[in-house]
Every structure is written in C-alpha cells, then in structure tokens.
Amino acid sequence: MSEPELTEDVIAAHGFSPDEWQEVLNILGRTPNFTEMGIFSAMWNEHCSYKSSKKWLRTLPTEGPQVICGPGENAGVVDIGDGQAVIFKMESHNHPSYIEPYQGAATGVGGILRDVFTMGARPIAAMNALSFGEPDHPKTRQLVNGVVAGVGGYGNCFGVPTVGGEVRFDPAYNGNCLVNAFAAGLADADKIFYSAASGVGMPVVYLGAKTGRDGVGGATMASAEFDDTIEEKRPTVQVGDPFTEKRLMEATLELMATGAVISIQDMGAAGLTCSAVEMGDKGGLGVRLDLENVPQREENMTAYEMMLSESQERMLMVLKPELEAEARAVFEKWDLDFAIVGETLPEDRFLIMHNGQVKADLPLSKLSSTAPEYDRPWVETPNAEPLGEITGVNPIDGLKALISSPNYAGKQWVYEQYDQQVMGDTAVTPGTGGGVIRVHGTEKSLAFTSDVTPRYVKANPVEGGKQAVAEAYRNLTAVGATPLATTDNMNFGNPEKPEIMGQFVGAIKGIGEAVSALDMPIVSGNVSLYNETDGQAILPTPTIGAVGLIPTPDAMISDSIRDGHVLLVVGKTDGHLGQSALLAEVYVRAEGDAPAVDLAAEKRNGDFIRANNGMIRACTDLSDGGLALAAFELAEAAGCGITLDMDDTPTLFGEDQARYLVACNFDQAEDLMLCAGRDGVPIAMVGRVGGDQVTFGSHSADLTELSELYRTSFEQAVA
C-alpha cells in the first residue's frame, strides 16, 4: 500500500511546529517516510515528551531514604518495611474522557493499573479525581454518568478496591473535564521490574490483547486544544477490556515469577512505538520489530497504524531466550497472545520491518532522549486583591448551602458504583478523607488520598500548590498514617500562553517546597496540558495523590464520634475566607487570596496527631467549608448530633490551614490539651457530641433533615 505524501497539512496535523520538523530533517539528513514521521510525532508530542514541563519537573524533590525508584519508570516505588514496597502513580485521561466518557475513563483506569503491575506489583487500591463543568451545563450529566460508570466498569471487573477520590464542579471545566486515575500496588522490594532492556539479540515479545486501529494518534490528540471538530476525534479514543487486563495482570505476575523477564513495559500512549523506544533507550540498545508477527485483530493494517495504535491491554517484554517455553505456557494458560516480534540490536537503531520491507529506520536515541525541550515564556500570577467586607451568614443556612451543592454534598451516588472492598482488606472506605487498605497478611496498612483546591491555585499558584500537598498530608495524618511519598497529576491549560505557564511554574514551586518540608517526595506523576476549549482554560488543577503508612492497627484512627465525645480543633484559626467554599457557594464570589500555608505548622501539628493517636477517637482535617462542614461530616457519618460553641462566619467557615477537628473522650481532652501546650501546638475545645441536632452557637437544625439534604443533593444535581 502506498503511503500518503508528506504535505504541509499532514505534517501540521501530526503536531509538528516548523522548527520541530526542521529538527527531524536535521537528525535524519533526509526526509522521513510517512511511518517514520508518525513515529516521531508519537514520541515528540507533549503527552509523551513532556517538552513544556520537563525543565520545571526536574526541580521537584524526588529523593528520600524511603524512595526505591522515583519518576522516570512506569510508577514510583517506595519502601514500606519488611522487604515490601508500594508502587503508585496518578495519570490523567482528560481529553479522551470528554470525547467518549465511558471508554475514556475506563481506559484511564486500565492504563494506570497496567503501569503498576508492569513493575511486578499486584494493584491493591485505586482512586480517581474528577472535575466537571457546572451542574447545569448541558454536557455535565452525560459526562458524570459516563465517567463514573467507566471508572467503575473497569476497576470493578479488574478487581481492585476504589478507596478514595474527589469530584468537583466549576464552569471552568465546561469544555474540558478532568479524569485523573490513581493506582497503587504491592510488591517485594527486591522483585521490582524495570523497563531498561539489556543484552543484544534478545527476543522482544508482545503480550496480551491483539492490535487494532483504535486509538491511532491518541497521544497527539491529547496534546492539542479542543474546538468544534471534537466529534471527529472520537476514533482516537481507545476501547477498554478489563477482563483481558485482569488476565494480563495475572499472567504477567506469573511470568515474572518464572524469572523469564529481562525488562518489561506496558503499551500505553503511542503503543508499540513508545514502549519499544523506552526499553531500547533506557538500555542503550536498538530494537528491530517485524510487524507481520504482531497479533492483529483487523485486516490489512499498515506499519503506521500498528506503530501508532493505542489498543489496550498490551505489553512488550525482553525475554530470556532459554525460558521461552515456560513463558509461553503461562500466556497459553490465560489464553493471551504471546508473540516474538523482534529483537534487541547493538546499534542505536529503531528498525521497523513489515513483510520483509523496511518501513522505518531511525536513530532510536534521537526519538526519546533528545526529544525537544522548551523553556516556555511565563509570567508570574499577579497577587490577588484582598477580600472585601463579608456580611456574616446564619451558620445553618451556610451549611445547608454547602451540603446542597454537588461540590460538598455526600458522594455516595459516585462511590457506591465502585467496588470498595474486593480483596478483603479495606479498613476505611471512601466518604471523608483518606482510604485505608491493610497490607495483606501483615500488621501494616496503607492510607491513600487525592487532593487539590483549584480555586486556591488560580488565585495563588504557589500557595495553592503547597496547599494541595498539605491537605494530602493532613488527610493521611487524620487516619493515623505517616505520609511517605506523593504523585502529582498536573492539569493545566495551554502552556504556550505565558500566564498559564506561570500557573504551572508557581504550582510546581509550591508543591516542591511542601513535599520537601513534609518529607513526602514526588515519586511519579503525569502532566496534562492544553486543557482548553475555544481558548478557555480549566482552573489550574495539580492533583496530588499521596500514600502513607500505618504501622499497626492500634495506630489507625478510624472510629466514629460518639455521645459524650469532646470536640477540639488542633491548629490556629484566623478565619480566612478568601477563595473559600462558602464564598463560592453562598456569595458566588471567587475573591481574595488563597489561605497561606505554614509548612512548619503543618509538620508540627501532624506529628502531634500521630504522637497522640491513642487519645484521639476520631479525626478529620479542616479544608473546604472549614470547621462547620468538617463537624457536620463527622456527625453525619456517625448519625450523632454535635454542638459547636461559636456561630460567627469566619470561625465556622474560614479555611485556615494546618488544622484538624478531633474527638476524644472527656477525660482525655484535658490530657490532649496539656500535651499540645507542651509541644507548642495551638488547640481549642470547640464543642461536644450528643443529641440529634447540629448546633452552631444559638442556631440549630435536625441532623436527620441535614443528612437527607446531604445524601440526596448530588444525585438530584447531576445524576
């Protein structure tokens, strides 16, 4: 079949700028053919090359004694003691999910699970952070229903418990929803598998599902803004098959146990191209592929299509040739394809053959290591105007406004569509704060959370970046965990606009400072840029996924509040209302600066909670909605009334950082306050548990009535 001519239009449609195209010509010293151009385009797009973000990502702290492997592999690897490791990452599937919500979200979950088990880890927990447009926007309901069903459809079938996440709504996401999927897995620390190939003449093996034409050009699509041609992009979205993924996981883990794997890489964005190039590049080797041997489910596929297909549930592996029979037997047991499709080469060469014809012959290292990198111009985000006068609100009215908004209403409708308990180790299910999964067969548990407050990041990228990390730190702390490490999923608009690039640079700075101060280094991550439609960017949304360790069941804080408990706030309350949830939902104003984050206070207060976990019956962090919403959520979860002594708006709804609401028995409250005094930790008794009312000072409402509102508002608004 003859290949299309490389006209200017074809080149531009593959995402090359004129400079980048000239660079391709310089590297090759000739004009590439169509397949070669496709390979360059797949490797050099924003999604795969991180060309706009690399310079800044490099500044993030990624090391620590707990880190076994930081960014650069499929996922980060962190030591959890006893020779075990947790392996995790968060990744976006924003563009595909907007075009085709069910499959986009499903394959986002599939991709992140594959990243984890590619490294030899069995997935034990999943989370997802979702951002949608305003509830009344005509597209929102369809997106919410499709995305939630897709996340559940994939994860439930695969058999991984979903233990946390976020769902938010803002008009800024009307044209671009965000679907950030997190997965964590467990492995022995000395049995981690990496992607670097080694050895010349070693067989390159294709594993898993067959290759079709789905997803051709997906990574390039995900590196561009949307406009009114969006419907035409539907064929670039892949279709997920969680049943095949489950078998691929089981087969891969069995295969690894045979000792046959030299290196392995899942086929994600840019499929066969990206996985082969990464394995070769990291091992300093070349790769030859013979495409006629690639298992195919469609007829007459061209080299271009096979190299750019993003068909799901596939892996590429470099095999120890003497163990081929054992390896093949594992894949036959699971009825999956196992095909030798090439071999490693001694020279720097990416040679693609199809039926005896050379379809591409490229210098392999030039596709990856020397992909373009930009220092995009950026401007610092101007300081936010201070917040003007705010007239106080009846605190019950304020609470009702929050819990009747889908942003702060109960999310049962969402997480009841996810299997939260498969694998039998879920100690804390989703609802508020972090989820907890026991490390099977040990005393240990792992806590998981996903956080960001995009309003804050927009007003003040540096403080907003810090706050996302600090909130994750607090959510882990509130279940008794010591935070270990972090994954960042950076969702931003068009980086070619200096103000967007400024948001990105600021957020990275804040995240870097916070993970350093709180000792939770970045071990993996993902960048999604160009989240814009017709020039309208999303709110800057650097989602932080974090993992913490709970050494023993005793250290876990997971009780509900009970009659007779005393409520205390740990941390200092100033009543910061700028960019607060109350301001957004009641006053419909996005004004003022984000709350400042004092990282030393965060560390001190977090250490205090952990050190005194024996006295604390229940704990939650204070964030969106402040003390009022946190206290209500504790009351709602326990079905138990609460009384807070104050009724002023800043104290109840302010969003000062480094704070927790804790409940303890009456006789331990005094001890806790003494300890706080000794450690220099601000603490205040704010109320008590009991009765069937929610009371703020002189204002009260029935808990039952508020619960009804809290539990039905989400479904009414968007389901």
Place this chain on the structure above:
Amino acid sequence: MKAAVLVFPGSNCDRDMAVALKAAGADVEMVWHKDADLPSGLDLVAVPGGFSFGDYLRCGAIAAQSPICKALVDHVNRGGYALGVCNGFQVLTETRLLPGVLMRNAKLKFVCKTIGLQVETSNSAFTEAFNAGDTVGFPVAHHDGNYTVDDDTLSTLQDQDRIAFTYTENPNGSVSDIAGVLSENRRVLGMMPHPERAVDQGHGGTDGQALFRGLLSQFADA
C-alpha cells in the same frame, strides 16, 4: 472440612473466599476452570465472586460451560455442598443447580455498600448458626443481582422454606427482596451479598462468620 474454591478467568473474590474459609478452619484448595475433576474427598465447592469471562455475555453463562462446572454438577448430584456468592450465584443459576436468574439491577447501576439482610431460615448448614429473623449486615457489590423467578417457582421456594436471606432494603429489584436461595436438598446456597467480606472486625464487620461457622460444624465429625 475440605473445600475447593473454583477460579475462572475474571474471578476476583477467589482469594477473599479462600481467606474466609481458612479463617473458619477449612482446608482450601484453589481449582482452575480448565480442570475436569475436583479434588477427592471434598465437602464444599465455593464458587467465588468476580467477572468470570468478563461477564460479557449473560453473567456466569460461559463459566457454567467450563470443564470444572461439569464436575461441580456431579458433586452436587452426589449430595455435595456448594456455595455461590455474587458471580458464583450467577454461575449456579446458569448451571441450573439453583432456579431463577440474576438480571441487571433495577437502577441499571453497579451497587457496592453494606446492606441489611434478614435471615429467613436457619434450616440449612449455611444458616444454622443464625436465628431465623436475625438482621445482619453484609456488603453487596454487583451490577446484575436482580433475582427473578416465575410465580410458580417463587411459590415453591416459599413453600419449601428455601429463601435463605432477604434484603431489608432492596438494592437491585429482586423479586420478594430475595438475596439468597437454597437448593431443594438445602445443600446448595447462592447469594448476591458477600459473607466472605464480613468475617473480620477490621474489614466489613463479622456478621458473615456465622455462615462459615455453621458450615464447618456440619463437617466437624466427618
């Protein structure tokens, strides 16, 4: 008690079922779907939850054609015990070891939450450690748990006291709130809720322990 847990491609509660059976004191062997024979001397076959063969056809329909399911049917026909949970219940209806069919949930959505069950009979090895009328909390997690039978069969199930559990709040549209049913000889139980997810204070509560305790006591002298 000697138990086997069947493993189909797509099973994902197989380990959980084995953990619960072992915790109750059973010897457990995992058996692959391509095997034609069950281990000898077996007391119980457990068919676990999950998405066998992806549930892309009717749930459990392809698993029911596996070689191991012929052995399962023989085991039951010889008077052996079998427990099917969630996808396992679907497999038991597809093999015709239990009457009825599990349709898509009435609200057409997957549902995962801990839910109240009423024990309807204590007259079976599975339920003898409960009292009829007890209310217990078991997690459910399924997309196709809407139990459906014709009126005649429903009457038979009621007349023969074969409804093991009913929902206190029906999550899926099942006829007469049925959550679990027994075979005519009372040795086969199929249920949508997950007793194996409720055997541990640190995970899902302990209401499911009685089911396994009752089973074990049946074979204590064997």
